[in-house]
Amino acid sequence: MRRSMLFLPGNTPNIIQNGGILGADAVILDLEDAVAPTEKDSARILVRSVIRAMGFDRCEVIVRINSIDTPFWQKDLDAIIPVRPHLIMPPKTACVQDVLTVDAYITHLEEKLGMEHGSVGLIPLIETALGVENAFQIASACPRVKAIFLGGEDLTADLHCKRTKEGEEISYARCRLVCAARAAGVEVYDTPFTDVNDDEGIYTDAAKAKSLGFTGKSAISPRHVKAINEVFSPSLKDIEYAYEVMEAIRIGKEQGKGAVSLRGKMIDAPIVARAMQTIEAAEELGLGREDI
Amino acid sequence: METKLVKTLREAIELAGLESGMSVSFHHHLRNGDYTLNMVMDQIAEMGIRNLTLNASSLFDTHLPLEKHIRNHVVSKINTNYMSAGLGRLISEGLMEEPVDFRTHGGRPRDIALGITPIDVAFIAAPASDCAGNCSGKFGPSACGSLGYAFPDAMYAKKVIVITDHLVEYPLSGWSIPEIYVDYVVEVDAIGNPAGIVSGTTKITRDPVGLIMAETAVKVIAHSGLLKDGFSFQTGAGGASLAAARFLMDVMLRDNIKGSFASGGITGYLVDMLNAGCFRSLMDVQCFDLKAVESIRTNPNHHEISAMHYASPAAASAVVDKLDVVILGATEVDTQFNVNVHTDSSGYIMGGSGGHSDTAAGAKLAMIIAPLFRARLPIVTDRVSCISTPGKDIDVLVTQRGVAVNPKNQELLLRLKDAGLPVTEMETLKHTAEKITGTPKKAVANGRAVANVIWRDGTQIDTIRSIG
Structure with missing residues (x-):
């Protein structure tokens, strides 16, 4: 389960070495914006070595490579694919062809290394107006795409507007990406909340993302991870209700009822689907009925 | 004795009878803002006294001028419970002929009380004192709060000199160390830099x-x-x-x-x-x-x-x-x-x-x-x-x-x-x-x-x- 994804600069060994214990479900080892052009090679070596030698405990490992309009992205993949990260995040993905370019090169490397085809997934970072408009095509570009990811900072620059805490300026992009991802059958992740000193604001921002349908949210500060995990975990109240729904359905079936109601409301298929999602998430987090 | 108040630090040291080979002591409540230890050691060096044992509850890098006193044999032995990295590096590089003795905050008063590390003259930096030496850390411009580590020095040293920058009328209300232990009182311009004595606030980590x-x-x-x-x-x-x-x-x-x-x-x-x-x-x-x-x-x-x-x-x-x-x-x-x-x-x-x-x-x-x-x-x-x-x-x-x-x-x-x-x-x-x-x-x-x-x-x- 990916509720939180924590960005870690790829050239900071003292931060990376604790990446696995900071509570995030996934770490994003960054070779792009966090790393100066003169440090790209050393960051690549560090990230490759740390994945191979240390791992990140139970965290999923994502590597953000440099964008395909730079001279770095193929070298990034040459170094990283052999150590089998779970996902590669190509930034500034604007169209299907951007995805297919990266997909083809990874396929080439997988064949060369004798790796199973599709063993490394993609989570394209959409952070331009064109990318937002092409979100569904990007999300469904190839089977390697497992999720899409909204980058709010670059997007607002491209939209010629100011990034705010309230996030009104990225509302359309958020909704568009959620719809595109769900239509394509992949997951979708929200942009980080960038005020690392606002311990309350992160709750509000994460709750907004969850309410729109995002699967999870990224963080640039470890201090935001706890809030994101809390917001994107099912509450005990939700879990209790989900079990009640499933129990009511079971009893209804036993009694041969066509329509079942709970707490005075009809239980329809979407309610059952949501209840099943909640129970699945709770089980993955180890929250059983005894925790209710 | 008519009055314990003496005009200069030199006069107090002379009256206390400090001689070469004796032992002097200091407390560390003024921490890295302390002026007193350096002030006293400079005066002692100027008076030609040598081969002292320095017994300080802790030493900070504000006390780095001690290096010259060690090189000039004013100080030949150090007893302390803590030493910051600057001074520590010099000691590790072999600055002193005789090893430093590190004790604990409990071991130091034990050994002072048992006479294992006797003190000839204790110098007590006091943020507030009266003319008889009733003194406290709770008041004055250099207030540091508790004077806990100075108590064994006051109680067991042969002579005790209180150094203050906040002399008040007798008796100081709310004293910590009473006059019964104090032999001389000296007023100076400043015993320390308040910015280095206590932090404005101590903060929990954001790491x-x-x-x-x-x-x-x-x-x-x-x-x-x-x-x-x-x-x-x-x-x-x-x-x-x-x-x-x-x-x-x-x-x-x-x-x-x-x-x-x-x-x-x-x-x-x-x-x-x-x-x-x-x-x-x-x-x-x-x-x-x-x-x-x-x-x-x-x-x-x-x-x-x-x-x-x-x-x-x-x-x-x-x-x-x-x-x-x-x-x-x-x-x-x-x-x-x-x-x-x-x-x-x-x-x-x-x-x-x-x-x-x-x-x-x-x-x-x-x-x-x-x-x-x-x-x-x-x-x-x-x-x-x-x-x-x-x-x-x-x-x-x-x-x-x-x-x-x-x-x-x-x-x-x-x-x-x-x-x-x-x-x-x-x-x-x-x-x-x-x-x-x-x-x-x-x-x-x-x-x-x-x-x-x-x-x-x-x-x-x-x-x-x-x-x-």
Whole structure:
């Protein structure tokens, strides 16, 4: 389960070495914006070595490579694919062809290394107006795409507007990406909340993302991870209700009822689907009925 | 004697009869803001006095001018409980012919009281004093709060000189050290720089690893069986320790636990816990920030205690022996739970026991909080470079990657395992760290002895050697 994804600069060994214990479900080892052009090679070596030698405990490992309009992205993949990260995040993905370019090169490397085809997934970072408009095509570009990811900072620059805490300026992009991802059958992740000193604001921002349908949210500060995990975990109240729904359905079936109601409301298929999602998430987090 | 008030420091030193080969002492409540030690030593050097033993409860880098007094043989021997890294490096490089003797905050008053380290002239920097020497740290422009470490000096030195920059009318109301111990009083322009004496505020860490360790530390305390009404507690002023105090306060308030006391160096966080009803009393041997100074001045439940009362094994009883839990730091911990707080990873002196060994020996649960590695160096090792506190007195090590319980404390081990805490073996922590950092080549400090580490009962437990 990916509720939180924590960005870690790829050239900071003292931060990376604790990446696995900071509570995030996934770490994003960054070779792009966090790393100066003169440090790209050393960051690549560090990230490759740390994945191979240390791992990140139970965290999923994502590597953000440099964008395909730079001279770095193929070298990034040459170094990283052999150590089998779970996902590669190509930034500034604007169209299907951007995805297919990266997909083809990874396929080439997988064949060369004798790796199973599709063993490394993609989570394209959409952070331009064109990318937002092409979100569904990007999300469904190839089977390697497992999720899409909204980058709010670059997007607002491209939209010629100011990034705010309230996030009104990225509302359309958020909704568009959620719809595109769900239509394509992949997951979708929200942009980080960038005020690392606002311990309350992160709750509000994460709750907004969850309410729109995002699967999870990224963080640039470890201090935001706890809030994101809390917001994107099912509450005990939700879990209790989900079990009640499933129990009511079971009893209804036993009694041969066509329509079942709970707490005075009809239980329809979407309610059952949501209840099943909640129970699945709770089980993955180890929250059983005894925790209710 | 008509008056104890003398015009100059030189006159006071002459009247006290200080001669070459004698012993002088200082307390460290003015910390890195202290002017007094340098002022006195410069005066002594000018008077041509040589071969002194300097007995200071702690030495900071503001005291680096001591280097010239050591080179000129004004000072030939140092007894202290703590030494900052600048001065420590010089000592490690062999500045002194005779090794420094490191004691603990409890061992120092013990050895002074027993005559093992007699003091000829004690110099007491006093933020407020009257003409007879009734003095206190609670008032004046250089207020530092408690004067706890100065008490044994005042009580046992042959002559006592109070140096103050805030002379008040006799009698000073609310004195700490009474005039019965004081021989001379000298007024000077300033005894210290307030900015270096106490912090404006001490703040908890924002480092996520420190916060993880602090959360784990509080879980260890909560499941130790000791956190109940009457609970007593001590912690340092380090970022993770303060965070642990903050989280502990939340747990105590949530569960309505009424503790008895918190002790040691006092910060605003412990003052908050006192005011919130988590403890009935604070037992304060040293104030670390302005909030603590204000509290000791105004709150009758915030008590000033002497170094003897705090930790001396020669006292009939001491506060450290009543402690339930103490949280301590470490530069290194070894697989036998021995702790080093004297030297850095290269073997250079950069600290000292202070109250580390005393509280570890006295508390029912002595906890070390330390990250498993600092930069690229693991802190768990096969053998610490220097034993500051023996492993027999340490119960548990809390790191960001697990908790190791000393096998001597089986009850704690079982309690923490039952509570589902990430309990692991010390060897496993060492292996985990070395898997990430590699096994570092140990710094070799194999030169001559530059310092002796003397445990609180007077036995020497280790020797620090020069680098080379």
